Amino acid sequence: MFEVKKAQREKMKAVVGFIGPSGAGKTAGALLTAYGLISEAYPNANEEQIWDKIGVIDTEHERAKLYANLDFDGTRIGQFLHINFEPPYTTERYELAVQAMKKAGAEVIIVDSLSHNWQGEGGIVEKHGQMSGNSFQNWGKLAPETTQLIKTLTRNNVHIFATLRTKQEYVVEPDSNGKMAPRKVGTKPVQKDEMEYEFMLNFSIGSDHVADTSKDNTRMFEGNPSKLNPDVGRKLYKWLELGIDVQAEEIQERENLINEIKKIVDISKEAAKMLSEIEFKSNQRLDEFNLKYAKAAFDRLKVFKTKEEK
Secondary structure: OOOOOOOOOOOOOOEEEEEEOOOOOHHHHHHHHHHHHHHHHOOOOOHHHHHOOEEEEEOOOOHHHHHOOOEEOOEEOOOOEEEEOOOOOOHHHHHHHHHHHHHHOOOEEEEEOOHHHHHOOOOHHHHHHHOOOOHHHHHHHOHHHHHHHHHHHHOOOOEEEEEEEEEEEEEEEEOOOOOEEEEEEEEEEOOOOOHHHHOOEEEEEOOOOEEEEEEEOOOOOOOOOEEOOHHHHHHHHHHHHHOOOHHHHHHHHHHHHHHHHHHHHHHOHHHHHHHHHHHHHHOOOHHHOOHHHHHHHHHHHHHHHHHHHO
């Protein structure tokens, strides 16, 4: 009845949640991550070909279209595939929209937003409110809806990025001038309580557009809050499709760069002086540099390597 095998890492499709309050940058973050993933998967593709493989199922009154042709820190969002998903927001129609995107050639499908399936016109909460009888028992009758939605997210052989709104609250904190000011924060995602556990990776995005992880099966992004960008998608692709230990690669790349820098400063007094200035400004010794600092330092010092070679 049961077959026992040794566990072996296989290729996977992403199921990623982008969770945050209104205006946090969930849609833009998902688009930038999708762009990085597809550009890593198809390194020889041009911009149009890349965006032709990214689709947005838009429940937000076509607001996702506003991002087309905008520039985010040097990355231009192109003309992605788009579905204007109007009510009713039933589980069945979410599945039909995903199938339509797959048929159109999308390999990353952004469901923007999954919250409407829970608390939108025709969604599960509305269905529950229209049912007669025992309220608690009626929730049990609606359980198959959630089961089907999970199948839509996990069994369609495409990468699924889903945005989820959070219930908004305000906290009062000191601003940059030391004055107390209100700040918008998100709390629980607007979906069934257990839904966020179905994702392999959840980015919790604040009103400052900085993303942290509330769950990270990849273990690549936890403890490193930052704004979402194409590099996130590139790393994710390597982890999903190639089974590459991205962290180990980065550690090795950092070590190689530091060793190269040491060779350069050993043969060039000018390079050694510049490295001292870099260390002083960063308040770190060379051996303490992370990958970002090591790359930046090498880019500045490699000119001295070229001079010595000549």
